[in-house]
Amino acid sequence: MIQVIRRWLPFLPLTLWAMAALTGGWLSTSANLIDLERILHPPDPSGLLGYDDLGRPVLQRLMAGAQTSFLVSIGVVSLSALFGTAVGLVAGYRGGWLDLLLVRVIDVFLAFPGILLAIALAGVMGPGIDNLIIALSVVGWVGYARLSRGQVLSLRERDHVAAAIALGSSQWFILTRHLLPLLLAPLIVEATFGIAGMVIAEAGLSFLGLGVQPPDASWGSMIRDGAGYMLMAPHMVLAPGMAIMLVVLSLNLMGDRLRDRLDIRMRAY
Numbered sequence: 190m191i192q193v194i195r196r197w198l199p200f201l202p203l204t205l206w207a208m209a210a211l212t213g214g215w216l217s218t219s220a221n222l223i224d225l226e227r228i229l230h231p232p233d234p235s236g237l238l239g240y241d242d243l244g245r246p247v248l249q250r251l252m253a254g255a256q257t258s259f260l261v262s263i264g265v266v267s268l269s270a271l272f273g274t275a276v277g278l279v280a281g282y283r284g285g286w287l288d289l290l291l292v293r294v295i296d297v298f299l300a301f302p303g304i305l306l307a308i309a310l311a312g313v314m315g316p317g318i319d320n321l322i323i324a325l326s327v328v329g330w331v332g333y334a335r336l337s338r339g340q341v342l343s344l345r346e347r348d349h350v351a352a353a354i355a356l357g358s359s360q361w362f363i364l365t366r367h368l369l370p371l372l373l374a375p376l377i378v379e380a381t382f383g384i385a386g387m388v389i390a391e392a393g394l395s396f397l398g399l400g401v402q403p404p405d406a407s408w409g410s411m412i413r414d415g416a417g418y419m420l421m422a423p424h425m426v427l428a429p430g431m432a433i434m435l436v437v438l439s440l441n442l443m444g445d446r447l448r449d450r451l452d453i454r455m456r457a458y
Contacts, residue, residue: 199442202435209252210259220249221404229422239424242414247428253406254429257395258436261322262387266380268326273333274376278364280334281341292338295331303328304390311399321400325390329383336379340372374451381444385437392433408433 224244232239238247280291298306310324344350345368353363394400395409403410408429415425 200439202432203439203443206255206259206432206436206439209255211256212252219246220253220406221245229418229425231422232424238428239422241411241425242418242422247411247424250406250411251408251428251432254408254411255432257318257401257405257407258388258391261318261325261391261400262384264322265325265329265387265390266383268322269329269383270333270376270380272326273330273335274337274369274372276330277334277337277339278341278368278372281338282345282360282364282368288338291334295334298328298331303331304393307390307394308397308399311394316399316402318401318405321391321394324394325387329387332383333376333379336375337372340375341368344368344371378444378448378451381440381447385440385444388433388437388440392429 222245224240227236227240227244229242230236230240230244236246236248238251241247241250276291280288307324307328310327311321314320314324350363350367353367358367391400392407392409392412395407396413398410398413400409401407411429412426415422415429418425
């Protein structure tokens with residue numbers, strides 16, 4: 190029993206994050222409820238994590254912010270993985286001038302710092318959760334494209350691919366049935382680490398005011414609002430800061446666990 194608890198305890202923050210994201214929409218009203226008598230009130234039985242500078246409960250806003258973080262990270266990783274994997278598959282399998290062109294496009298995106306490019310795009314398109322997802326997706330697809338292209342360059346020389354070509358299989362059939370299934374393991378691991386990165390990116394852009402706008406809650410905006418009250422009400426910063434740290438740590442641990450499980454070479458040990 191103790192071994193089971195030690196094995197799954199690191200994933201508890203991830204479970205709580207998902208549960209908070211699913212229930213955060215029901216708390217949107219209470220999370221934005223202003224109570225002037227409880228401004229900067231410390232944690233107590235009525236408010237387990239205290240209240241912010243407008244008297245709003247930090248716990249409810251933390252759960253509402255979990256929904257924002259969850260939607261942005263899952264949406265960005267989904268769009269980035271779909272587009273980047275498709276680009277990498279086509280570039281790696283077709284080769285030639287198309288591969289050269291797509292590689293140069295990838296190099297151009299890699300030449301810019303990702304977070305700075307996302308800030309520039311979010312600033313041009315304006316704040317909002319939809320624009321935030323688009324801005325981060327424009328930056329995030331490059332990693333999946335590079336990973337899938339590198340895998341396809343080695344997989345396309347396998348015997349089963351040569352046999353499929355000899356039997357007259359179409360390129361679409363070869364890409365979807367013979368190459369894509371073999372890419373799923375590294376792509377799943379990459380997506381897990383990508384979600385952790387997007388949680389931090391969303392919090393950073395919201396901290397700068399380029400994410401969701403008030404009165405909607407975000408972990409980054411909660412840290413920004415509480416930065417001026419660190420000495421009087423440190424709970425305003427500690428609560429969302431600890432949430433970000435625990436969720437990212439749990440996602441990284443899950444990525445490491447998946448990498449070990451999906452790597453056939455590690456199973457022998």
